[in-house]
Amino acid sequence: MIKVVTSCCGRFHIFDQAAQLENLGYLYRLIHSDPKFLSKRWGLPNKKVISFLIVGILARLLRYFPQNMRKFCTPYVHIYFGKKLSKAIPKDSSVFIGLSSFSLEAIEKCKGLGILTIVDHGSLHPELERDLIADEEKILGLQSGRFIASDKLIIRQKIEFVNADYIFVLSEAAKKSLISKGVPQEKVFVNSCGVDLRSFYKKEGSDSLFRIIFCGSITPRKGLHYLLQAFQELKLPAAEIWIVGTTTDFEYIRYLKKNYTSDLIKYKGSFSQSQLVHVYNECSVFVLPSISDGFGMVVSQAQACGLPVITTENVGAADIIKDGVNGFIIPIRDIEALKNRIKVLYYDRSLLMKMSEAALIYSKNNFGWENYGKRLARFLDKHTAEEFDNTSKFIP
Numbered sequence: 001m002i003k004v005v006t007s008c009c010g011r012f013h014i015f016d017q018a019a020q021l022e023n024l025g026y027l028y029r030l031i032h033s034d035p036k037f038l039s040k041r042w043g044l045p046n047k048k049v050i051s052f053l054i055v056g057i058l059a060r061l062l063r064y065f066p067q068n069m070r071k072f073c074t075p076y077v078h079i080y081f082g083k084k085l086s087k088a089i090p091k092d093s094s095v096f097i098g099l100s101s102f103s104l105e106a107i108e109k110c111k112g113l114g115i116l117t118i119v120d121h122g123s124l125h126p127e128l129e130r131d132l133i134a135d136e137e138k139i140l141g142l143q144s145g146r147f148i149a150s151d152k153l154i155i156r157q158k159i160e161f162v163n164a165d166y167i168f169v170l171s172e173a174a175k176k177s178l179i180s181k182g183v184p185q186e187k188v189f190v191n192s193c194g195v196d197l198r199s200f201y202k203k204e205g206s207d208s209l210f211r212i213i214f215c216g217s218i219t220p221r222k223g224l225h226y227l228l229q230a231f232q233e234l235k236l237p238a239a240e241i242w243i244v245g246t247t248t249d250f251e252y253i254r255y256l257k258k259n260y261t262s263d264l265i266k267y268k269g270s271f272s273q274s275q276l277v278h279v280y281n282e283c284s285v286f287v288l289p290s291i292s293d294g295f296g297m298v299v300s301q302a303q304a305c306g307l308p309v310i311t312t313e314n315v316g317a318a319d320i321i322k323d324g325v326n327g328f329i330i331p332i333r334d335i336e337a338l339k340n341r342i343k344v345l346y347y348d349r350s351l352l353m354k355m356s357e358a359a360l361i362y363s364k365n366n367f368g369w370e371n372y373g374k375r376l377a378r379f380l381d382k383h384t385a386e387e388f389d390n391t392s393k394f395i396p
Helices: 014-024 036-042 053-062 067-088 104-113 126-140 151-163 172-180 224-234 250-259 273-280 297-304 316-320 335-347 349-366 369-385
Strands: 004-007 027-032 049-051 095-099 116-120 166-169 188-190 210-215 239-244 265-269 285-288 309-312 327-330
Touching (some): 014 036, 104 151, 172 188, 172 316, 297 316, 309 335
16 A cells, blocks of 8 residues: 655645545645645545644744845744654655655655655756846846845755655756756656646636736746836737736835836736636736746646646746647747737737637646646556665765
């Protein structure tokens, strides 16, 4: 019998992963930092859930700290979670899955117990992401290093990559970034996120205005400034942009509002998951021009609502875009390419409708979490059946 412990500080996609493990009969424990009762939303039995709520409270409090203090304190929260996690893993577990930067102590314990260890990494390689964000801050003339992971966390992740038996990533872009930094290809398994098709679906909007939507954290990494510049230069009649998301990067938001002043740019704030489906359905096209994004779950949500997507080659969700069919993939920082794709969809409404239909069909056939679960099951069945050498020493 396969007994899988999966874990997260925060939620990310791990609760959905745990739900799929439970459906497969493989879930042994879900260890997380949210209130324990939240697990019931995913149909997870209380007896299989362990909550370190104190760590979750500390992590949330950090959001209100000044950036430099937050950057200094964050690694200690990750270490605190990692130590508590290592003590909570049952000794008779078969497999341990932990988010990168939170799992170092648990991996060390599991290696001593002969438990298969997997790091779940949601982004590009941390060094590559650090360099991309640093370059972007320099381009924008912003103070550098504010929202870049600390060296402590990057070192921690690199040690996890070395010691884990396997690394889960959400996209081919993430896999390529790890390999480019020396991670063996055979250690990396790609399994793209699903989407809850009961929560995200196509319905009629309230008007026919051509509306572009961006959804995500408002930071330089997400490349929103490229979208706003493209929109400002296009000067499309009867069109607007909705920006959905929040930020603690007040220097960046001041930059955006100073440089992109059109009344047609609407900052909408954040929405709950239940509200977001209605927001998507008021829009015509979804744009995520990120500089670095391990996946971008909003892309699959938008497609499930029938929106063609324009995104960059550095967004992991480019894996689920068929260029020119259900969306477009462009190079990072390429404003002319972005303008061209927006303009094509604005002026050719028959193409817009065709791509919308393609997005819906592709979503229904490929995006359900059940598909994620099937791929996960095949991986676990294969690698727990194999004899694997887990007697190697932990490398600090």
